[in-house]
Amino acid sequence: MLPPLPPAAGTTAAPSAAATLRSEIGEPAIPDLGHGPRAPFLLPPLPFALNALAPAISARTLEFHYHQHHTGYLAALNRLLSGHALAGEALIPIIRDSHGGALPGALFNNAAQVWNHSFYWRCLTPGGGQAPGGRLGAAIARDFGGLPALRDGLIANASGQFGSGWVWLCAESGRLTLRRTGNADTPVRHPGVTPLLTIDVWEHAYYLDYQNRRVEHVTVLIDTLLNWPFASAIYEAHLEQSGGAERRTALPIAPPLLGVPAANTRSAIFSRLARRH
Numbered sequence: 054m055l056p057p058l059p060p061a062a063g064t065t066a067a068p069s070a071a072a073t074l075r076s077e078i079g080e081p082a083i084p085d086l087g088h089g090p091r092a093p094f095l096l097p098p099l100p101f102a103l104n105a106l107a108p109a110i111s112a113r114t115l116e117f118h119y120h121q122h123h124t125g126y127l128a129a130l131n132r133l134l135s136g137h138a139l140a141g142e143a144l145i146p147i148i149r150d151s152h153g154g155a156l157p158g159a160l161f162n163n164a165a166q167v168w169n170h171s172f173y174w175r176c177l178t179p180g181g182g183q184a185p186g187g188r189l190g191a192a193i194a195r196d197f198g199g200l201p202a203l204r205d206g207l208i209a210n211a212s213g214q215f216g217s218g219w220v221w222l223c224a225e226s227g228r229l230t231l232r233r234t235g236n237a238d239t240p241v242r243h244p245g246v247t248p249l250l251t252i253d254v255w256e257h258a259y260y261l262d263y264q265n266r267r268v269e270h271v272t273v274l275i276d277t278l279l280n281w282p283f284a285s286a287i288y289e290a291h292l293e294q295s296g297g298a299e300r301r302t303a304l305p306i307a308p309p310l311l312g313v314p315a316a317n318t319r320s321a322i323f324s325r326l327a328r329r330h
C-alpha cells in the first residue's frame with residue numbers, strides 16, 4: 054500500500070481524529086460502516102485478514118462468524134426489505150423505525166445484527182488493547198476510575214448477560230456508560246447514545262475456540278484486540294456533535310452492571326491460551 058500523501062502547503066499536518074470518520078446518517082458520531090445508502094445493503098469487508106486475530110479469535114471462528122452469520126443477517130435483511138415500506142431508508146433509520154416494542158420482529162433483528170457486526174469488526178484490530186490517551190482516556194479515568202475498572206466492568210457485563218447479546222461502551226448524557234443488550238438489540242437505535250465499542254457475546258462469537266468460557270474469550274479480546282483508536286475517533290466526533298453539552302436521554306435498555314470483579318486473571322488465561330496453541 055502506498056504511504057499517505059504529505060499535507061499540502063498551508064494545511065494543518067493532520068486532520069482531527071473525528072474528521073477521519075464519515076457519518077452514516079448525518080449524525081457525525083455514527084461512523085459510515087460501508088452498508089451503502091439504502092437497500093440492497095452491502096456487506097462491508099472485514100478490516101483484517103481471517104487469520105489476523107489468532108490466537109485470540111481463530112480464522113475458523115471468523116470464517117463462520119463473518120461469512121455465515123453476518124452474511125446471513127445481510128441476506129435476510131435485503132430479502133425482508135424487498136417491497137417493504139422502509140426499503141428506501143438508510144440502515145440506522147430502519148433499525149430505529151422497525152423495533153416495534155417488546156418483541157421486535159425479523160426486520161429489526163436482521164437490520165440491527167447487520168449494523169452490530171459491521172461495527173464489531175471495526176472494534177477489533179491485531180495488536181489492540183493499548184490504553185487510550187487523549188480525551189477518551191481522560192473520560193475513562195473520570196467515569197470509571199481508569200482502564201482496569203472499565204475492563205472489569207466490560208467483563209462483568211459480558212458475564213452477566215444471560216443468553217445472547219452484546220456489551221457496549223457508550224457516550225451519552227455527557228458521560229461514558231457500560232450497557233448490555235439482549236439478542237440483536239443495539240444502543241444505536243437511541244438517538245443521543247453513541248456506541249464507542251462493542252463485544253459480541255453470542256456463543257457463535259467464541260464457541261469454536263473457547264466452548265462455554267465466555268469470560269476467558271472476552272478477557273483476551275479486551276486485552277489484545279480492542280481498537281481504542283477507533284473508539285477515540287468516535288468519541289471525538291461525539292464531543293463535537295454534542296458541543297460538550299450535558300444531555301439527558303431516557304434509555305430503556307438493560308442497566309449497567311458494574312463493579313463485579315473479573316472471575317479470571319489475565320495471567321491465568323494467557324497461560325491457558327499458550328498451552329492450547
Ligand code: MN3
Binds near residue numbers: 122253258
Ligand atoms: Mn455475532
